[in-house]
Amino acid sequence: MKIGLLGGTFDPIHNGHLAIAKTALKRLGLDQVWFIPSLKTPLKDRELTPFELRVIMMEKALRPYRKMKLCLIEKDLPTPSYTITTVKTLKKQYPEYDFVWIIGDDQYANLDQWKAVDELRRLVQFAVFSRQGIAVKQPGFQYVENFSHPASSTAVRQGAFKDVPKAVRQVMLETGLYVEEIAKAYCNPRRYQHCVTMSALAVELAKAHGVNPRKAYVAGMLHDLAKGLDEETARGWIEVYWPQARDQAWKIWHQYIGATWLKTRLYLYDQEILEAVAWHTTGEGKSDLAKIIYIADKIDPGRGYDITRQKAVCLQDLDQGFRLIQQEQKAYLRKEGLNV
Numbered sequence: 001m002k003i004g005l006l007g008g009t010f011d012p013i014h015n016g017h018l019a020i021a022k023t024a025l026k027r028l029g030l031d032q033v034w035f036i037p038s039l040k041t042p043l044k045d046r047e048l049t050p051f052e053l054r055v056i057m058m059e060k061a062l063r064p065y066r067k068m069k070l071c072l073i074e075k076d077l078p079t080p081s082y083t084i085t086t087v088k089t090l091k092k093q094y095p096e097y098d099f100v101w102i103i104g105d106d107q108y109a110n111l112d113q114w115k116a117v118d119e120l121r122r123l124v125q126f127a128v129f130s131r132q133g134i135a136v137k138q139p140g141f142q143y144v145e146n147f148s149h150p151a152s153s154t155a156v157r158q159g160a161f162k163d164v165p166k167a168v169r170q171v172m173l174e175t176g177l178y179v180e181e182i183a184k185a186y187c188n189p190r191r192y193q194h195c196v197t198m199s200a201l202a203v204e205l206a207k208a209h210g211v212n213p214r215k216a217y218v219a220g221m222l223h224d225l226a227k228g229l230d231e232e233t234a235r236g237w238i239e240v241y242w243p244q245a246r247d248q249a250w251k252i253w254h255q256y257i258g259a260t261w262l263k264t265r266l267y268l269y270d271q272e273i274l275e276a277v278a279w280h281t282t283g284e285g286k287s288d289l290a291k292i293i294y295i296a297d298k299i300d301p302g303r304g305y306d307i308t309r310q311k312a313v314c315l316q317d318l319d320q321g322f323r324l325i326q327q328e329q330k331a332y333l334r335k336e337g338l339n340v
């Protein structure tokens with residue numbers, strides 16, 4: 001058996017990883033590709049998503065592929081997860097197998113920093129997949145060129161959800177994984193901070209009123225993604241997706257476009273979250289979640305006003321609190337000249 005080993009952080013696994021495996025099976029004449037998630041990768045400092053959650057996403061992504069397997073060997077090896085240790089252990093466990101270690105060219109460029117790389121190269125063959133382009137070739141490596149896949153886990157964590165299988169997207173949205181990074185990627189630092197403080201309040205209100213706190217967190221963190229759009233760009237979106245809102249004040253449009261983005265870019269189909277985002281400025285959403293997001297946005301503790309009275313009413317009675325905030329907001333919006 002000839003086995004390709006694809007080690008990585010897989011935070012999260014993406015379509016690029018699957019494309020590498022498909023190509024490796026064909027072009028390297030492999031029988032199987034084993035995906036090996038690292039407990040802690042040696043050269044990256046970032047705090048990783050818990051191993052178990054990365055593994056759940058990998059299981060879902062790999063399920064349709066008979067020749068792609070999950071190998072959890074690094075779970076029980078010392079950290080950081082040095083490849084030399086992994087390869088030695090695998091060779092001992094499976095002496096009859098022929099292994100090829102697969103890397104992208106970004107890792108290839110770093111190879112001189114890998115632990116005991118000369119010994120490692122004697123133990124296992126390396127296959128290098130092009131990513132940016134392979135600059136310098138060396139004897140003893142197998143190069144897979146004319147391979148190109150734009151996906152990266154970094155981009156996925158910032159919202160490029162099109163690059164992950166649907167089942168993985170579902171886990172990400174159900175768990176609220178990466179919402180901070182997505183909010184950071186779309187919002188300026190001030191707005192990001194607003195998302196953090198208002199979603200904390202949204203979670204508190206959700207818990208007080210029997211609403212799913214995870215949904216409150218996701219909706220809160222992602223409610224303002226479209227707020228940075230300029231009027232002209234926003235108008236383009238409104239004309240296509242929300243023509244019925246074209247006569248409203250343009251500053252309101254971000255609520256509608258935000259919901260559309262969640263659906264079309266992040267493939268988030270949870271109607272309750274979409275509704276809460278789509279009406280978070282005007283407060284027309286009917287669900288308790290929509291009311292909570294509306295309230296938390298308006299009395300966000302991060303804005304620096306004393307919200308003791310409003311918060312107490314909202315914690316006590318959601319509908320009464322909602323009406324109170326709505327009245328205060330209407331007065332404020334009229335003062336700002338916004339047409340609602």
Ligand SMILES: Nc1ncnc2c1ncn2[C@@H]1O[C@H](COP(=O)(O)OP(=O)(O)OP(=O)(O)O)[C@@H](O)[C@H]1O
Pocket residue numbers: 006007008009010011016017020102103104105106107129130131148149150151152153154155
């Ligand atoms: N699109 C791609 N093209 C070629 N190689 C890739 C691609 N994506 C990942 N790889 C390679 O797959 C291996 C595992 O990747 P990893 O799990 O670190 O994903 P990543 O997208 O590189 O993550 P991050 O963006 O967090 O650095 C690495 O050797 C990496 O170089």
Ligand SMILES: O=C(O)c1ccc[n+]([C@@H]2O[C@H](COP(=O)([O-])O)[C@@H](O)[C@H]2O)c1
Pocket residue numbers: 006007008009010036038041042043044081082083084107113114115
């Ligand atoms: O052994 C090393 O020194 C070493 C240094 C950097 C990366 N690796 C391995 O290379 C694979 C890809 O790593 P990463 O950081 O791109 O996810 C993963 O299996 C890492 O354990 C290994």
